Amino acid sequence: MEVLDIIKPENQVFCKTKLMTDTSLSYCPGCGHGTAHNLTMEVIDELGIAENTIGVAPVGCSVLAYDFMNIDMTQAAHGRAPALATAISRLWPEKYVFTYQGDGDLAAIGTAETIHACNRGENIVIIFVNNGIYGMTGGQMAPTTLSGMKTSTSPYGRDVEKMGAPIRMTELISNLPGVYYATRQSVHTHKHARKAKKAIQKAFENTRLNKGLSFVEIVSNCNSGWKMTPNDANHWMEENMFPYFPLGDIKVDGKLKSVAQ
């Protein structure tokens, strides 16, 4: 049997979603962005909403998300994605609107836009990839950088006395009435990725039901910024990031599941 016979469509049990383009990802090998992109696009594909979805790309490593996501997308100024999404959703209420943002974009420069979009309960999905560092600009401190963590702008480790403690954004926004769903996930193992996909799916279903804002944080790695191999980075993430950023649902169907820390 030839290879081409084996990969006939009827024999395939899995194929790449058509909503991911064939453009090579610009992410470092081992980075979680590729998986997070793929899961988002799979959900949109499976829900059959691609024709009615508008995505907003951020500034940061995923600035080029529109090169990989095969749907209509607009690229925002740094931190402003929730403002764009607000306007698009208000003017096209029947559309699915999502932002895809990193920690610098969402939790530093765009804090105001994030909090106010959440507070207004905009009927949008925010996908927040938190790897505790500025990857694109070369490994500087992020608002979510862990205490003591070394980055190029905290070379002796983050001193929380001087630099503040890392922000738990998902807990923060979950206290706002406009937020309908807030969850923290990871995509570093198959098991985690499957759970993350379910969370993203729930988020887009909330949009369909006009429930308000859904916020999906994905705690991720940055092996190049953390200066580790991909494997070590994932272990380090489990040991250090997850205790401070615990995985799981924080708010479901408008109700807080656990008290914010």
Place this chain on the structure above:
Amino acid sequence: MADLKLMKGNEALAEAAIRAGVDAYFGYPITPQSEVIEYLMSQQPEKRTGMVVLQAESEVAAINMVYGAASTGKKVMTSSSSPGISLKLEGISYLAGAELPAVIVNVVRGGPGLGTIQPSQADYFQSVKGGGHGDYKLYVLAPASVQEMSDFVADAFDIAFKYRAPVLILSDGLIGQMMEKVVLKDEKPRLSNEEIIKQYGSWAVTGKKDRERNIITSLDLQAEKMEARVHRLLKKYGQMEKEDLRYEEVHCEDAEYLFVAYGSSARIALKAVELAREKGIKAGLLRPITLFPFPKKQLFKLADQVKGMLSVELNAGQMVEDVRLAVEHKVPVEHFGRTGGIIHTPEEVLEALEQKIMNHGSIRHHKTRESGILQN
């Protein structure tokens, strides 16, 4: 039947927006233009025409909401006053870079800094020289009456969509706050989503249906692509200069002295022309209606006829630089203007013409001097 009303400039602009079929307004209150959003809210435009009006958390958020809405082919505008426009400049640069149509209104107050809430024209440089980062220009309309505050809304959107570029209406606290009679245009229906998809589907992000995906971005990491983008913008600006320059000449036919003034200063300069003519001084007025494109050729031509020009501005001398560039030192060009929110009188303006131009200005190829600030 003409719909004649007595209105504030800011209110006339807001009413014109509803009537022009604008889809959305995003703003943040700031004196002296808060009446725009107040009036819009009072009119419940969501009920009248389906127009979305939202008070944003900041000027920064508002301009980025404009960017989001404009990405989808909707007619969208924002307004603010000087400090707020400074905050919007990042977003304005992005709008220009991403080639998005939108209308921004600046009801200028005095600066720098928090400055004053009184009228000013000190944002001329910011408006016509870029303001935000990068190689871009704004098409700038300068209303001089409440009527123009109303009329220029639809005009601005025509230009914004003709070029897929942001357009600025540069007003000031005087035009925004004063009441005047205004004839309002008839209400135009908003475009339906289907019409928007049909008209702007080649570029707008409305959902990828029966076509390849659309992307709105101002980013080109490849230098050659970025240069091509800049050239595309430059081509638009060249076309604006050819096709959409607007200016008004008053008593220029036999003028020996010329006032150059826009917006509220043009109204004062017009009175100064009358006072001059009563005294037997043949004065005229060139009023740029668009500040970019700027009536360079008209000024260059008038420089062959007049003995000197006075640029009258409510600022420390900004447009005067463009007037000088336009006339290429053929005649003396001086500036006169008050700042800090003080509005010059027609008598002051005429006196400035007499002292700064008429007493010095008969020599051709005259060396330009630094214009004094706040003199006389």
